[in-house]
Amino acid sequence: xxxxxxxxxxxxxxxxxxxxxxxxxxxxxxxxxxxxxxxxxxxxxxxxxxxxxxxxxxxxxxxxxxxxxxxxxxxxxxxxxxxxxxxxxxxxxxxxxxxxxxxxxxxxxxxxxxx
Amino acid sequence: xxxxxxxxxxxxxxxxxxxxxxxxxxxxxxxxxxxxxxxxxxxxxxxxxxxxxxxxxxxxxxxxxxxxxxxxxxxxxxxxxxxxxxxxxxxxxxxxxxxxxxxxxxxxxxxxxx
Numbered sequence: 001x002x003x004x005x006x007x008x009x010x011x012x013x014x015x016x017x018x019x020x021x022x023x024x025x026x027x028x029x030x031x032x033x034x035x036x037x038x039x040x041x042x043x044x045x046x047x048x049x050x051x052x053x054x055x056x057x058x059x060x061x062x063x064x065x066x067x068x069x070x071x072x073x074x075x076x077x078x079x080x081x082x083x084x085x086x087x088x089x090x091x092x093x094x095x096x097x098x099x100x101x102x103x104x105x106x107x108x109x110x111x112x113x114x115x
Numbered sequence: 116x117x118x119x120x121x122x123x124x125x126x127x128x129x130x131x132x133x134x135x136x137x138x139x140x141x142x143x144x145x146x147x148x149x150x151x152x153x154x155x156x157x158x159x160x161x162x163x164x165x166x167x168x169x170x171x172x173x174x175x176x177x178x179x180x181x182x183x184x185x186x187x188x189x190x191x192x193x194x195x196x197x198x199x200x201x202x203x204x205x206x207x208x209x210x211x212x213x214x215x216x217x218x219x220x221x222x223x224x225x226x227x228x229x
Binding site for chain 2: 002004031033035042043044045048050055056058090092094102103104105106107108109
């Protein structure tokens with residue numbers, strides 16, 4: 001158990017819908033990362049937050065957004081869903097990468113299926 | 116920008132045999148290197164990491180990796196594998212001075228046969 005929790009574990013929804021994925025980082029970790037794992041694209045970095053502020057952006061679509069709340073949990077919002085958005089979404093957490101070891105702890109993931 | 120190439124998508128091996136999973140990276144800056152393992156229907160678990168210092172790093176479950184700067188490689192090795200090592204292995208890189216986001220390779224599926 002990494003200490004990172006993600007809910008829900010599975011999500012099935014229809015095209016055009018909007019969903020919210022939730023992540024709680026390890027106790028003491030201020031940085032949260034979101035990754036998408038799909039068969040065709042592999043593991044891709046989406047976005048990073050540190051202590052409530054966006055720190056880095058990767059290959060995140062404009063239909064996707066995220067935020068980190070004062071209690072440090074994070075939410076990834078996916079809207080206008082398409083079939084191609086079906087994937088496993090991981091959250092990871094770490095201490096501040098500027099002073100830490102860059103070691104990231106991954107949650108169990110949320111499997112999103114868009115029908 | 117960084118990129119990672121895992122040269123083998125699948126590696127079948129017999130139990131108790133040695134194994135090497137290959138990883139090459141490309142980067143215009145110095146990097147930190149990682150190997151993660153993903154068991155079926157689970158998240159990613161860190162096996163080992165290279166940040167600085169000794170180029171031979173040891174990780175969990177008997178795995179080790181060697182950082183070779185001249186060949187831009189970070190191959191993962193285990194002298195004797197077990198059935199329980201069957202999983203997908205991902206090599207990842209992060210640029211020094213970056214925000215720590217990881218760039219992953221496509222993964223190598225290790226299949227250990229009895």
